[in-house]
Every structure is written in C-alpha cells, then in structure tokens.
Amino acid sequence: MKIIVFIDQIVSTQVKLQGVDFFDPSKVDDVDLVINPTSKNAIEGALKLKNTFDAEKEEEEEGAKVTAVCVRGLKPIKALREAIAMGCTDAIEIADDTLYTEDPLLLAKIYVGALEKIGDFDLVFLSAEEQSSSSYAVGAMLAEKLGLPSVLYAEEIENIDGGFRVGHVLEGGRKIVEVPQKALISTSDSQYFTPRYTSMKGILNAKRAVIPTWTATDLGLSANVVGKEAASLQQVSLTNIVIEKESYIITEGEPEEMVDNLLSKLKEDEVKLGA
Amino acid sequence: MKILVFGQIRDNAIEENVLGILNKLSEVFADSEISLALLANQINNDWVEELGKHGAKKVYTVEASELENYLSYPYVKSMLEIIEKTEPSLVLAAGTVFGEDLIPRLAVHHGISCAQRIVDISLDIDNILFHTPVRDDQAMRVTKLVGAIKFATTRTGAFFINENPSGKSPEVEKVEVTFEAEDMLVKHIEIKKAERTVNLKDAKLIVAGGRGVGGKDNFQILKDLATLLNGEIGATRACTDLHWIEETYEIGQTGQSVSPDIYIAAGISGAPQHLSGVKAKTLISINKDEGAPIFNYSDYGIVGDLHEILPILKKKLE
Ligand SMILES: Cc1cc2nc3c(=O)[nH]c(=O)nc-3n(C[C@H](O)[C@H](O)[C@H](O)COP(=O)(O)OP(=O)(O)OC[C@H]3O[C@@H](n4cnc5c(N)ncnc54)[C@H](O)[C@@H]3O)c2cc1C
Ligand SMILES: Nc1ncnc2c1ncn2[C@@H]1O[C@H](COP(=O)(O)O)[C@@H](O)[C@H]1O
Numbered sequence: 028m029k030i031i032v033f034i035d036q037i038v039s040t041q042v043k044l045q046g047v048d049f050f051d052p053s054k055v056d057d058v059d060l061v062i063n064p065t066s067k068n069a070i071e072g073a074l075k076l077k078n079t080f081d082a083e084k085e086e087e088e089e090g091a092k093v094t095a096v097c098v099r100g101l102k103p104i105k106a107l108r109e110a111i112a113m114g115c116t117d118a119i120e121i122a123d124d125t126l127y128t129e130d131p132l133l134l135a136k137i138y139v140g141a142l143e144k145i146g147d148f149d150l151v152f153l154s155a156e157e158q159s160s161s162s163y164a165v166g167a168m169l170a171e172k173l174g175l176p177s178v179l180y181a182e183e184i185e186n187i188d189g190g191f192r193v194g195h196v197l198e199g200g201r202k203i204v205e206v207p208q209k210a211l212i213s214t215s216d217s218q219y220f221t222p223r224y225t226s227m228k229g230i231l232n233a234k235r236a237v238i239p240t241w242t243a244t245d246l247g248l249s250a251n252v253v254g255k256e257a258a259s260l261q262q263v264s265l266t267n268i269v270i271e272k273e274s275y276i277i278t279e280g281e282p283e284e285m286v287d288n289l290l291s292k293l294k295e296d297e298v299k300l301g302a
Numbered sequence: 303m304k305i306l307v308f309g310q311i312r313d314n315a316i317e318e319n320v321l322g323i324l325n326k327l328s329e330v331f332a333d334s335e336i337s338l339a340l341l342a343n344q345i346n347n348d349w350v351e352e353l354g355k356h357g358a359k360k361v362y363t364v365e366a367s368e369l370e371n372y373l374s375y376p377y378v379k380s381m382l383e384i385i386e387k388t389e390p391s392l393v394l395a396a397g398t399v400f401g402e403d404l405i406p407r408l409a410v411h412h413g414i415s416c417a418q419r420i421v422d423i424s425l426d427i428d429n430i431l432f433h434t435p436v437r438d439d440q441a442m443r444v445t446k447l448v449g450a451i452k453f454a455t456t457r458t459g460a461f462f463i464n465e466n467p468s469g470k471s472p473e474v475e476k477v478e479v480t481f482e483a484e485d486m487l488v489k490h491i492e493i494k495k496a497e498r499t500v501n502l503k504d505a506k507l508i509v510a511g512g513r514g515v516g517g518k519d520n521f522q523i524l525k526d527l528a529t530l531l532n533g534e535i536g537a538t539r540a541c542t543d544l545h546w547i548e549e550t551y552e553i554g555q556t557g558q559s560v561s562p563d564i565y566i567a568a569g570i571s572g573a574p575q576h577l578s579g580v581k582a583k584t585l586i587s588i589n590k591d592e593g594a595p596i597f598n599y600s601d602y603g604i605v606g607d608l609h610e611i612l613p614i615l616k617k618k619l620e
Pocket of ligand 1: 155515553
C-alpha cells in the first residue's frame with residue numbers, strides 16, 4: 028500500500044504579524060515556518076492507515092509506505108523532515124520559482140504532475156484547509172482531475188473490505204460514505220486525526236533522509252501551464268480590514284486581578300452579565 | 303447576465319444560505335436573469351415556489367433516485383448538463399460542505415479556478431469581484447476570475463434573507479440525466495443527524511467552551527456559570543466530536559446559529575466555521591494564547607487559563 032500525503036508549510040499563526048503583513052515573506056523568520064496544523068492531521072490519517080496495514084500484513088509482505096509531498100512553503104524541506112520524523116517513509120520537495128500556488132486549479136495541476144511522476148499509489152491524503160488563506164478548493168479539484176472517489180472533511184476512517192467507511196463533517200451532523208481503496212481523503216481536525224509527536228527513531232530517519240527536489244520541468248509542466256500567467260484566479264487587492272469596534276483585551280495580571288479588571292470595565296461600559 | 307445558483311436542499315427545504323444568495327444577487331445584479339438548479343429524488347413544488355418568491359426566474363430540475371443524497375459525481379454530472387443548457391456567466395452555491403465540494407469540480411470541468419467562501423460580490427467596470435476575508439478576517443482579499451464562466455461559493459451566514467419576498471412563480475424546465483455505475487463509486491451510507499434537543503437560538507447569554515476546556519468533567523464550571531447567569535451553554539465541534547458534551551450544544555456552520563446579547567467563549571480558538579454561527583452583541587473570550595484569532599473578534603478578553611479564570615469569575619458574580 029502506497030499513500031501520498033500532500034502537506035503545506037505556513038507561517039505559524041503564533042507569529043504576531045497582523046493582516047497583510049502576514050503575507051509578506053520578507054517579514055518571516057525561518058523558525059516561524061511550520062507544517063500547517065491541518066496538514067499534520069492529514070499526515071496522521073495516512074500514518075494511522077499505515078499502522079493498521081502493517082499490523083495486518085503477512086510477514087513476507089512489504090510494509091505500507093507514506094510519502095509526504097510539499098509544494099507550498101518558503102522552506103518545504105523543513106516541513107518534510109518533520110513529516111518523516113512523525114513517521115512518513117519518505118518525502119519529495121517540489122520547488123520551482125515558476126510554480127504559482129495561490130490558484131487552487133494550478134496547485135491541483137502540480138499535484139497531478141507529482142502523482143504522475145510518482146506512478147503507482149493507492150490513496151491520497153490532504154487537509155481541507157490551509158489556515159489563514161485557504162482556497163478550500165484543492166481537494167475537490169484534485170479528486171475531479173484524477174477521477175478519484177473522494178471524501179472531504181473526514182472525521183473518522185474505518186477499514187472495510189475493499190475500501191474505507193468514512194464519516195465526514197456535515198451541517199447538522201455527520202455523513203457516512205464508503206469509498207473504494209484507491210481514493211482521495213481530505214481530513215478535518217477531529218479527534219481521530221490528532222497528530223502524533225515526532226519519535227526518536229523518526230527524528231533519526233529525518234536526519235538521514237535524502238529528499239529529492241522536483242522542478243516544474245521534472246513534472247513536465249511549463250510556466251504557461253502552472254506559472255502565474257496561467258492563473259485564472261487573480262488577486263485584485265489585499266487590504267487590512269479595519270475593525271471599528273474597540274476591543275479590551277487583558278493580557279497582564281494575576282487571575283483575580285484580571286477578573287476584577289474585566290468586571291469593572293464591563294460595569295463602566297454598562298454591559299450586564301446575566302439577569 | 304445569466305446567473306445559475308445551486309438550489310441546495312437541506313432537511314426537505316431550500317438551504318437558507320441559498321435564499322441569502324438570491325437576495326444579494328438581486329441587489330448587485332439588477333438586470334440579471336437568475337436560474338436555479340434543483341436536484342433531488344423527487345422535487346417538491348413548495349421549493350420551486352419559494353425560489354420564485356426570492357427572485358428565481360427559471361428553475362431547472364433533475365429528478366432521479368441517484369440524487370436522493372448528495373454525492374459528487376451524480377451532482378456534478380447533473381449540474382454540467384444544466385450549465386450547458388443555460389450558458390451562465392456565473393455559477394454560485396452556498397459554501398456548505400456540499401457546495402464547497404461541488405463548485406471546484408464544476409470549475410475544473412470548465413478549465414477555470416473558483417473563489418470559495420466569499421462574503422461579498424461586486425461589479426467593477428467589466429469584472430465581477432469576489433471578496434474573501436483571509437488571515438482570520440484581518441485582511442480582505444479581492445479576486446477576479448478570468449474566463450467566460452465564473453464559479454464561486456459564499457460563506458455561510460454572509461447574506462441576509464429577504465423577509466418579504468414578492469417574486470412570482472418561476473418557469474420550470476425538467477432536465478433528463480442518465481447515470482452509470484461509475485457515477486456511484488462513492489456509496490452513501492447514512493447521515494447521522496445531530497440531535498437538537500436544546501434550542502440555543504433565543505438564549506440571551508451563552509457560555510461556550512472549546513477544546514481548551516480539556517475534558518468532559520471540566521464543562522461543569524461552564525454549566526454552573528451559565529446557570530448562575532440565566533444563560534445556556536454551547537460548544538465547538540471539537541468538543542462534540544470528543545463527546546465532552548452533547549451534540550445539541552454545537553454552535554457554528556454545522557451546529558446551531560445563535561445571537562445572544564453576551565457570548566462568553568472559553569478555550570475557543572475562533573475558527574470561521576464556529577464564528578459564522580455566532581452573532582453576539584458582546585463577545586467576551588478567555589484564551590491562554592494571546593495570538594488566538596478569537597481575540598480579533600472579541601469586545602472583551604482575558605489572556606489566561608480558563609481553569610483559573612472561570613471559577614474566580616463565578617465566585618465574584620455570586
Ligand atoms: C466544514 C467544516 C464545518 C465546521 N463547522 C463547525 C461548527 O459549526 N462549529 C465549530 O465549532 N466548529 C466547526 N468546525 C471545526 C472548526 O474548523 C474548528 O476545528 C473548531 O471550531 C475548533 O474548535 P476549538 O476552538 O474548540 O478548538 P481549537 O482550535 O483547538 O482551540 C482551542 C483553544 O483553546 C485554547 N486553550 C487551550 N487551553 C486553554 C486553557 N486552559 N485556558 C484557556 N484557553 C485554552 C487554545 O489556546 C486554543 O485557542 C468545522 C470544520 C469544518 C471543516
Ligand atoms: N502552556 C501553554 N501556554 C500558552 N498556550 C498554549 C499552551 N499550551 C497550548 N497552548 C496553545 O493552545 C493550542 C492548543 O493546545 P492544547 O491546549 O495543547 O490543545 C496550541 O496550539 C497553543 O497555541
């Protein structure tokens with residue numbers, strides 16, 4: 028069984044870059060580049076299946092493989108080493124200045140290119156959202172391009188004969204579907220996908236891992252197909268949202284002082300708590 | 303201009319967000335011709351009438367047992383047929399889980415990208431502009447789509463519904479679509495509906511907890527505080543998924559929509575899917591992470607551990 032998991036690297040949301048500054052790479056330090064938390068959920072989904080598969084396999088059979096692929100990010104290699112430290116078997120970096128990844132359709136094309144070069148695979152995992160600036164569209168676009176049965180926003184996965192039974196997020200509840208083994212699953216941040224920590228063994232593997240870098244040419248893609256000029260979703264403007272209302276956030280003090288501070292401010296503003 | 307809207311059905315009625323879209327479209331595109339696509343096992347005439355009232359001039363219907371539940375392939379196939387018939391310049395759907403699955407796929411078939419979760423749509427000289435908040439609603443990204451046909455979804459809760467619609471019965475056209483075995487590769491098993499035993503809609507005060515609450519038993523302090531303040535409790539999907547609290551208390555896009563005077567958010571990060579269901583006059587939040595997005599939306603906040611803050615708050619209020 029060969030599982031591919033597409034991950035993103037983002038600027039940590041712990042970084043206090045406000046509004047448009049968040050999108051300015053010159054303001055970002057390398058240490059603040061992290062695997063997108065929702066991508067970690069996708070890695071977890073892939074690793075859980077690998078673990079189940081490995082536990083059930085015959086002795087002479089090869090174990091399941093999980094390959095992490097990262098296109099988006101300023102230093103994808105860093106994210107990929109962490110993915111291996113979590114338990115992924117290997118990793119592929121896709122980096123090329125000509126690739127434009129802000130348009131979900133172009134990103135889906137890049138992913139298709141990567142999958143074609145990888146060749147055979149059984150399952151594709153990705154996360155439904157990139158925090159902060161998601162297009163929320165890549166999973167569905169990729170599934171449609173590949174003609175793969177798919178589930179978006181999965182919350183739980185159960186192995187069944189010849190495929191998976193998957194529960195996914197739905198307005199007013201949860202929907203259960205069954206997909207064949209060759210499928211695409213995008214994950215939510217449900218309890219089931221709570222990411223594991225890196226392990227000692229994983230960290231060693233990550234240090235030793237040779238991670239290839241594929242360029243657009245390696246994927247058979249040229250700038251007029253996946254470059255900025257090919258984007259059909261084009262940014263017209265990006266501006267800070269000015270919030271008029273003032274917010275009163277208490278950041279300092281002993282807990283009791285903070286509560287007193289809040290209550291007296293509420294009183295001053297004539298905001299009544301309760302009847 | 304021709305606009306086609308996906309008329310999603312939910313709980314045997316038109317999804318509310320679809321009505322919101324119709325209202326918005328009538329404001330922005332005064333002279334447009336708005337058609338709806340209704341896909342179901344069996345079309346209910348009430349849906350057609352309601353869409354007409356809200357401004358639909360024409361409704362395309364596809365009736366088939368394969369459409370009883372949303373599944374990507376049969377829905378994409380049906381929509382593509384309707385698009386071919388109507389040749390719209392814009393195709394819109396509400397940004398529900400199904401709408402967000404459908405629109406990107408339709409876009410792929412037309413070789414174009416799409417804009418998801420827009421909160422506004424406007425007209426430039428010859429462009430349709432899509433407005434999407436990014437970075438936890440700190441910045442607004444305006445985009446345009448290059449191509450003869452454009453695809454977008456709207457953020458749930460973004461648009462008002464016209465309370466007094468006065469449109470007429472629309473024209474109805476039946477569209478025949480045939481499905482093959484390979485359209486049904488993904489099998490619908492069931493929908494596990496969350497029980498809604500408690501109605502939070504009219505609550506004046508809600509004490510809501512998130513993953514930061516840290517466990518089932520820890521919800522007691524929230525309940526005590528809510529009781530003390532004559533309010534209700536609420537929770538994020540993270541908590542209901544963990545079974546810390548009954549599903550009925552879930553608030554947000556996939557939970558209940560609430561509009562209390564006061565919303566106390568404890569240990570909630572402030573995901574858009576949660577906040578899209580919260581329209582509070584005053585939002586007070588407690589979170590130990592100063593960078594948590596919830597503070598961007600809060601009127602008042604304490605950066606601290608809810609396990610320390612809430613008991614003190616309760617004691618002082620008693
Ligand atoms: C299609 C879709 C629809 C969805 N619909 C909904 C919906 O309707 N409603 C909903 O809620 N979610 C919904 N979600 C899930 C949503 O995306 C988030 O995952 C969820 O809202 C996060 O919940 P949270 O804030 O409790 O958890 P987290 O994001 O994990 O946040 C926990 C917060 O608690 C803080 N914290 C931790 N410990 C403490 C402490 N001791 N004291 C104080 N603060 C603490 C942390 O700093 C953090 O900010 C949906 C997701 C999808 C994909
Ligand atoms: N000790 C802590 N102090 C401040 N923030 C924390 C702490 N632990 C966790 N967090 C934040 O809370 C989020 C959820 O973490 P957790 O409470 O471990 O589920 C993390 O992403 C951090 O941002």
